[in-house]
Amino acid sequence: MEADDLLRSRFAVSPLFELENLLRKLSGLSPHRLPAAWSARLTPVYRRLRATTDLDVVLALQSRTYGPGFVAPPPRSLAQSIEDDLATVRAMALPDARREIARCMALRPVHDERILGILRSEEVVERIARALETAWHELLAADWLQLRALCERDVVHRAGQLSRSGWAEALDGLHRRLRWRNGAIELLQPAEHRTVHPGGQGLLLVPSVFVWPQVAAHIDRPWPATLIYPARGIAALWETRATAAPGALGALVGRTRAVLLDAGLLTKARSGRSVLYRRTPLGDALIAASPSPADR
Secondary structure, eight states, rough: OHHHHHHHHHOOHHHHHHHHHHHHHHHOSSSSOOOOOHHHHHHHHHHHHHHHHHHHHHHHTTOOOOOGGGGOOOOOSSTTTHHHHHHHHOOOOOHHHHHHHHHHHSSSSOOOOHHHHHTTTTTHHHHHHHHHHHHHHIIIHHHHHHHHHHHHHHHHHHHHHHHHHHHHHHHSOOOOTTEEEEEEEEETTOOOOOOOOOOTTTOOHHHHHHHHTOOOEEEEEOSSEEEEEOOOOOOHSSOOOOOOOHHHHHHOOHHHHHHHHTTTTTEEEEEEEEEEEEHHHHHHHHHHSSSOGGGG
């Protein structure tokens, strides 16, 4: 990686990429399944969506090694929202969508006539967008604040490492198949050998929940050179949480902050010896909606 690439590298989150990987786990396309509690909760919803929406059209485009880029568009920043993602999906030009659909069907042929009819229709992009939107709200929206906070905590941790020790330290520990070597990032893929030069555009680093335990590299358009890796703390997310004694959190961090943490208005992350508190998107929304003193 050149100096310009390091200067332009940045972190982002991708709501639709999370949904895509959740769907891959629920459908069995991923060799790694969800933890039992998550599977028990989400599988009935997933089956209902397959029976009542166009979700099977989305699933038909997925294979074990590939998925259409416009179904999970590249994110721009940590502030990426599902509304941003869905707007990008809907803005996909039909000829470009048809090219991606053709590539997906070449990898995994579609034989269902109903699905083929939708894939060949003029409204295929909108129908896919509606199916994704419904699946998001039914499967993932209720957990998104927690999952997003986990990804943001990972970025705070990496940023602390970056400020102290540079990129080699920040990238260390992203995944056992990733390593920094001779000024480049190596992704150990035994079946494939490719060299990718970001060309001064930098690297997009995306912490993810549902990519776990794998790591993904996107090098085809519309994605920039991108690494998607499991966010730190995934194991704790899957575990059943123990019930803390009443008042224990308040005694540790202060009662006001404990209330805000419990309400989903703050997240906390450790960077070195410091504990950083940040407003969540819900907290930002409440601040924005609150009247100013002049309006009271």
